[in-house]
Structures are given as structure tokens and as C-alpha cells.
Amino acid sequence: MLKINKTVVLASASPRRYNLLKQIGLSFIVHPSGLDEDSFQTSSPEEHVLTLSKKKALEVAKNYPNAIIISADTIVVLDGEIISKPKDQEEAKLMLKKLSGKTHRVYTGFTILDTKTNKIYSDFEVTDVKFREIDEDEIDEYVATGSPLDKAGAYGIQDDYGAVFVERINGCFYNVVGFPLTKFYLAMKRFLSDD
Numbered sequence: 001m002l003k004i005n006k007t008v009v010l011a012s013a014s015p016r017r018y019n020l021l022k023q024i025g026l027s028f029i030v031h032p033s034g035l036d037e038d039s040f041q042t043s044s045p046e047e048h049v050l051t052l053s054k055k056k057a058l059e060v061a062k063n064y065p066n067a068i069i070i071s072a073d074t075i076v077v078l079d080g081e082i083i084s085k086p087k088d089q090e091e092a093k094l095m096l097k098k099l100s101g102k103t104h105r106v107y108t109g110f111t112i113l114d115t116k117t118n119k120i121y122s123d124f125e126v127t128d129v130k131f132r133e134i135d136e137d138e139i140d141e142y143v144a145t146g147s148p149l150d151k152a153g154a155y156g157i158q159d160d161y162g163a164v165f166v167e168r169i170n171g172c173f174y175n176v177v178g179f180p181l182t183k184f185y186l187a188m189k190r191f192l193s194d195d
């Protein structure tokens, strides 16, 4: 597993990212960036997740002169349209209606930053997710649980409801949940051995 002789800071308020990084045995503290993601416009999904994850890391880096900062950003992309987190229940319902019966892509970008050397590495992963047709009652019931509200595309593949909307995926499952574990693990090993 990863052995890091330095303070590691997870620059994220996402409980999913917390759990996923704990799952691979990483020791870290949490310091969310509080970045306003709504005011941010970009051209491509790749650029969006790479730039936002970098911004989150750089924001939190200001507080830690000698640490490794880890951050990420997840979006859903349907027919070229970037879908982030819904602003309310109505928007969550609209998002789920759009995703029904279709295949979308989930992009997660992540950044690793050493605040002492200023070495920075960012990368992203993409997973295709096929939804079955979901009906309005199912959408209403799920949205009423409140769970979709803090999630890109208004669903969690790991949720009770979200799980049964998904017919199949192609790619990394953990990438959909919010952090591409294998890609991150390999990147982190390279990052640490380059020191």
C-alpha cells in the first residue's frame, strides 16, 4: 500500500472520496476547498475536471507549506452536455429524466500536489454508464430521499436507488463514485518515487 512520510490532505468535502481513500489504506486529514464551482466555464469535459481539481488543490495548498494535497472533480456528460450537481430537487428530476434509457460518460479528474516542491500532477478517468428506462415515480421517490442532491448527474451508483438504474458500465466503477482508485494509486506511486 501507499506509504507517505508527510502530511496528506484530502481537499474534498465528499464523503465518497473520504471512504474510497480510506479503503486503500491512506492516512490523511480533510480540508475541503470551498471552491465556487458554479462560476466556472470550460470548453471540454477533460479540461473541466482537470482544471477544477487543480483549482481545489491550489486553494487548499495555501494552508499547508509542506504537505501532499489530493483533490478531485466529477461530472456527468450526456450528448456533449456537462451535468454537474443539481441545484434543487426539480433540477435533479430533470437530470434523471435526461439520463433515462441512455448511455452517459462520467469524468473524474484528480490532482496530486506537493506544496513544498510545487510538483503537481493531474489526470482523469472516463467511465461509460448505461441507464435503463426509469419512470417518473421512481425518479420522484429517489429525489425525495435527498441523496441525489450532492451528486453529479443527480445519482449515486452506490445508492440503493441509483444502483438499480444502472444497466451496465464500461470502465472503472470507483471513477463513477468520485475517485478512480487504480489510476490514482499508480499515479501516486510514480509521484512519490520521482522525488
Ligand SMILES: Cc1cn([C@H]2C[C@H](O)[C@@H](COP(=O)(O)OP(=O)(O)OP(=O)(O)O)O2)c(=O)[nH]c1=O
Pocket (backbone or CB within 6 Å): 011, 012, 013, 014, 015, 016, 017, 032, 033, 034, 037, 056, 072, 073, 074, 075, 076, 085, 106, 150, 151, 152, 153, 155, 156, 157, 158, 162, 176, 177, 178
Ligand atoms: C455520478 C456519481 C457522482 N457522485 C458524487 C461524487 C462527488 O462527491 C460528486 C460530484 O461533485 P464534485 O464537485 O466532484 O465533488 P463534491 O462537491 O462532492 O466535493 P469536493 O468538491 O469538496 O471534492 O458526485 C457519487 O457519489 N456517485 C455517482 O454515481
